[in-house]
Amino acid sequence: MSFMKGDLLTKTRKLVNGLAKPQPVWLKAMEQAPTATFPRPDGKLKAISLPEDVYIKKFFQKYPVAKGHDAIKISAYDPPPARLFGLRVLELKEQGVTDEEAMAVADMEYRKEKKEKKKAYARLKQIARLQGKKPPPNPYPSAIKERQALERKFVRERFSSPEIWKIVEKIKEERRAERFNGTVSGGF
Incomplete structure (x- = not known):
């Protein structure tokens, strides 16, 4: 429905008049008491700036x-x-x-x-x-230093976490397999 202009009421009216949709129960009530429409800004938001x-x-x-x-x-x-x-x-x-x-x-x-x-x-x-x-x-x-103190826990955790050790072992195993199969280049 993005190709149609207007609000929900006009879009629904167009769909009902075009026989694309059956008339909903709320349409007559909404036509009698339409919702309030507020003016839209021109699309440009001003940046908030303070004197300092x-x-x-x-x-x-x-x-x-x-x-x-x-x-x-x-x-x-x-x-x-x-x-x-x-x-x-x-x-x-x-x-x-x-x-x-x-x-x-x-x-x-x-x-x-x-x-x-x-x-x-x-x-x-x-x-x-x-x-x-x-x-x-x-x-x-x-x-x-404050931030480093907060992050220190996570840095140390990577050395003792069993999940991370499993990932490291998996990567090492993949590298060994690549070396054994000869898929790794000489590194030149």
């Missing part, structure tokens, strides 16, 4: 490692560093600072905060060693 997006892109150009920070943590209270950078630049621009100066100040604040977090964790580890305790986990890990 320009500065976030510049932040990621300067610090590509920061892309690993998960911006999709909806339940998190703290926004990602790139968003904080962009918001800080906008805040400084509202106070009358130029674009370059605002970015320089926000960049300096970001680097200072990062250094302070590293110093704080180093101090925590030092205190734990003095007390003879195990050092606490890093409260500010790098995003890459």
Whole structure:
């Protein structure tokens, strides 16, 4: 029915009038009280952009490692560093600072905060060693190391999983059979 234009009511009417389909029970009721029609968009959806997006892109150009920070943590209270950078630049621009100066100040604040977090964790580890305790986990890990920690379980699993060992043995057996039959080329 995609070749016919119109909604369900007009399509069904055409099929019934053309004797291609018997008249359904609901057709008269629908003709008396047709469904509401809503205007359709012109097919172009506008991209959602925020004022700080320009500065976030510049932040990621300067610090590509920061892309690993998960911006999709909806339940998190703290926004990602790139968003904080962009918001800080906008805040400084509202106070009358130029674009370059605002970015320089926000960049300096970001680097200072990062250094302070590293110093704080180093101090925590030092205190734990003095007390003879195990050092606490890093409260500010790098995003890459966080992801690697999540994936580590799956990487280790591939060495101990019996299903994977069966697949490996099957591949080895196929290679042995190919070598024995002489189907493998010399590798040149």
